[in-house]
Amino acid sequence: MWFDILPSFWEGAKITIQLTLFSAVIAFFLAFLAGFGRLSKIKAVRFLAATYVEIFRGTSLFVQLFWIYFALPLFGIMLPKMLAGVLALSLNAGAYGSEIVRSTIISVPKGQTEAAIALNMTPWQRTWLVILPQALVMMLPAFGNLIIEMLKGTALVSLVTLADLTFVATVLNSSIMRPTEIFSVLLVIYFVISLPFTRGIRWIEHRLSAGRY
Amino acid sequence: MWNWDYTLLILPQILEALKITVSATFVAFAVALVVGLILTLARRSDFKPLSLFAQGFIEFVRSTPLLVQLYFIFYVLPEHGLSLSPFIAGVMGLGLHYSTYLSEVYRGGIESIPPGQWEAAKALNFTPLETWRKIILPQSIPPVIPVMGNYLITMFKETPVLSAITLVEIMQTAKMLGSHSFRYLEAFTIVGVLFLVLSYSSSLMVRRLEVRLNLR
Numbered sequence: 001m002w003f004d005i006l007p008s009f010w011e012g013a014k015i016t017i018q019l020t021l022f023s024a025v026i027a028f029f030l031a032f033l034a035g036f037g038r039l040s041k042i043k044a045v046r047f048l049a050a051t052y053v054e055i056f057r058g059t060s061l062f063v064q065l066f067w068i069y070f071a072l073p074l075f076g077i078m079l080p081k082m083l084a085g086v087l088a089l090s091l092n093a094g095a096y097g098s099e100i101v102r103s104t105i106i107s108v109p110k111g112q113t114e115a116a117i118a119l120n121m122t123p124w125q126r127t128w129l130v131i132l133p134q135a136l137v138m139m140l141p142a143f144g145n146l147i148i149e150m151l152k153g154t155a156l157v158s159l160v161t162l163a164d165l166t167f168v169a170t171v172l173n174s175s176i177m178r179p180t181e182i183f184s185v186l187l188v189i190y191f192v193i194s195l196p197f198t199r200g201i202r203w204i205e206h207r208l209s210a211g212r213y
Numbered sequence: 214m215w216n217w218d219y220t221l222l223i224l225p226q227i228l229e230a231l232k233i234t235v236s237a238t239f240v241a242f243a244v245a246l247v248v249g250l251i252l253t254l255a256r257r258s259d260f261k262p263l264s265l266f267a268q269g270f271i272e273f274v275r276s277t278p279l280l281v282q283l284y285f286i287f288y289v290l291p292e293h294g295l296s297l298s299p300f301i302a303g304v305m306g307l308g309l310h311y312s313t314y315l316s317e318v319y320r321g322g323i324e325s326i327p328p329g330q331w332e333a334a335k336a337l338n339f340t341p342l343e344t345w346r347k348i349i350l351p352q353s354i355p356p357v358i359p360v361m362g363n364y365l366i367t368m369f370k371e372t373p374v375l376s377a378i379t380l381v382e383i384m385q386t387a388k389m390l391g392s393h394s395f396r397y398l399e400a401f402t403i404v405g406v407l408f409l410v411l412s413y414s415s416s417l418m419v420r421r422l423e424v425r426l427n428l429r
Binding site: 054055058059060062063064066067070071074075148151152153154155156158159166169170173179180183184186187190191194195198 | 214272273275276277278279280281282284285288289292293370371373374376377384388391396397398401402404405406408409412413416
């Protein structure tokens with residue numbers, strides 16, 4: 001039995017990992033865009049960023065995915081499943097990520113900005129050379145956790161019939177009716193995929209706290 | 214494109230299903246609160262196998278998708294003689310998943326108690342049970358109530374996943390309405406707006422609670 005089902009799990013795993021990585025890259029950009037947008041001096045930009053964040057944090061990923069896949073075609077926008085999945089996941093995670101960006105940037109001590117001003121740096125230099133390098137390091141563990149949330153979120157695309165790990169498992173289960181084995185293996189596979197991220201986060205957190213005493 | 218007559222026609226049915234969504238949220242939250250506390254205490258236990266088990270359980274459940282956990286509860290347990298209704302399976306899955314997050318919240322609260330409190334309890338000859346019940350928990354839970362409130366909102370937003378195991382909450386109702394009429398736009402938009410309005414207003418309430426707790 002295992003010889004038959006493991007290759008299909010492998011195909012599903014490839015889709016799940018692709019989805020996670022593509023969405024993570026786009027979410028990262030959106031998070032910075034919206035995070036900086038909320039700290040902008042221009043009111044319209046702040047408003048726009050806040051609206052994006054509240055809408056995508058306030059409704060759920062599930063609803064967003066179904067809306068993009070089933071409701072958008074009524075406006076003539078028919079997206080392939082993979083694109084709909086990446087779009088929903090990255091827009092959702094981007095909104096959560098923007099809060100990470102915003103909160104770490106405001107947590108960089110004020111003295112750093114003041115010192116940069118005293119050194120006659122331009123606002124651009126202040127952000128890129130002083131604030132951002134310090135904030136980035138602090139963001140890493142939170143972004144690691146966000147990637148795990150995204151990995152878990154990818155399971156929802158199985159409900160719009162994209163052939164990811166969970167979809168493969170449900171199809172297998174309806175043909176061979178062995179839920180115990182199939183769903184146990186499925187859980188373990190997700191856990192194994194998440195391991196590099198959870199270990200990575202722990203390693204980074206350890207490194208970050210090392211020099212603090 | 215947007216049909217208001219149709220919207221008004223389906224709105225009552227979706228609002229009716231909101232009752233199931235809300236009750237699933239609260240029952241699952243109660244499960245998460247209780248199991249979360251048990252996990253926290255188990256993790257702090259001196260009995261190594263118990264604390265390792267709790268730690269492993271937390272890590273495993275946190276790194277695997279809620280949807281798959283629901284499938285597991287709903288399709289695997291009946292194989293072993295335990296058939297559950299969609300509602301029970303749903304609140305169990307949602308509750309267990311978030312108990313691992315809440316156990317971190319409890320842990321944060323407990324670890325912020327100064328060591329002097331433990332020492333005082335020992336000096337006053339409190340039993341471990343009395344120490345937890347009368348000294349540690351009453352001080353560690355109130356400060357983390359806002360964080361718990363935020364998890365309640367997160368769980369509320371996760372309830373559409375329960376539609377995957379055929380629980381007829383608002384998302385499932387919207388899906389069924391959509392497949393009858395081939396119009397998904399209105400139904401899914403109503404669900405989205407409901408989530409946005411309810412979760413945003415409750416998050417404002419949590420923020421007010423936070424301010425009040427900080428003032429004390």
